[in-house]
């Protein structure tokens with residue numbers, strides 16, 4: 001499988017005030033301790049943080065697999081995304097369009113796409129990988145996590161019925177790797193707005209405020225869909241985050257954050273010298289109904305709504 005290669009635009013810095021650890025996430029220890037009150041907590045708060053969900057053996061095999069993939073000439077995945085800073089290492093990309101300081105809105109959304117990995121040594125290239133997508137069938141150590149029965153049982157309780165994995169991503173924030181601005185995951189999916197979608201964000205190493213842990217607005221899923229704008233990404237307006245009480249979720253390797261696809265969340269720049277390794281998997285209720293870009297944008301987009309950001 002030849003991956004779609006995306007060289008992202010150079011990311012603009014975000015204000016440090018956008019991510020405030022006002023409150024620390026509450027948690028339960030282990031999938032076995034998810035009882036009815038934990039399920040109620042998820043529905044009320046939009047998240048459930050499970051400590052020590054995965055063993056060191058499973059997480060270390062998964063992390064090693066990702067390291068092999070980012071260093072390989074054949075990563076065997078659908079897409080591979082590189083941080084915009086890789087552009088400084090490349091002499092020409094697609095004419096000169098990739099080196100523009102201020103990309104227009106379309107290139108901001110898409111980055112520069114190709115079917116060739118960047119033409120620099122693989123060890124150097126690897127240090128710029130931000131995200132891999134679509135790898136589960138080809139990579140058993142990652143499939144073992146995605147289909148882990150104790151986690152699936154909990155997710156099916158949260159979704160109130162059978163679910164299917166419909167998106168798999170490895171979120172690798174390298175040192176100084178970019179922010180993922182505040183957003184709701186549902187704003188990226190052409191799925192009926194009432195669909196039950198559970199995201200599983202799994203730490204494959206220590207994740208801290210410093211290296212870009214998850215921040216979210218606990219209970220914010222209950223407000224339903226929010227308007228998104230194309231700014232540093234497809235995201236909430238920064239000003240919507242003023243005066244909010246934010247929850248931070250520092251995690252240890254093997255911890256799992258389950259959250260509702262309407263929970264507003266984001267992660268800041270990795271300000272450390274260490275990679276931040278995580279998997280993000282999305283599970284969708286059986287028999288969900290697909291919609292269209294138009295239907296999604298009518299709900300999450302700002303066009304024609306007389307709003308500014």
Ligand SMILES: O=C(O)CCC(=O)C(=O)O
Pocket residue numbers: 171173180185212265266267278280
């Ligand atoms: O892992 C991250 O940094 C953010 C992931 C995320 O929220 C997303 O891609 O939807």
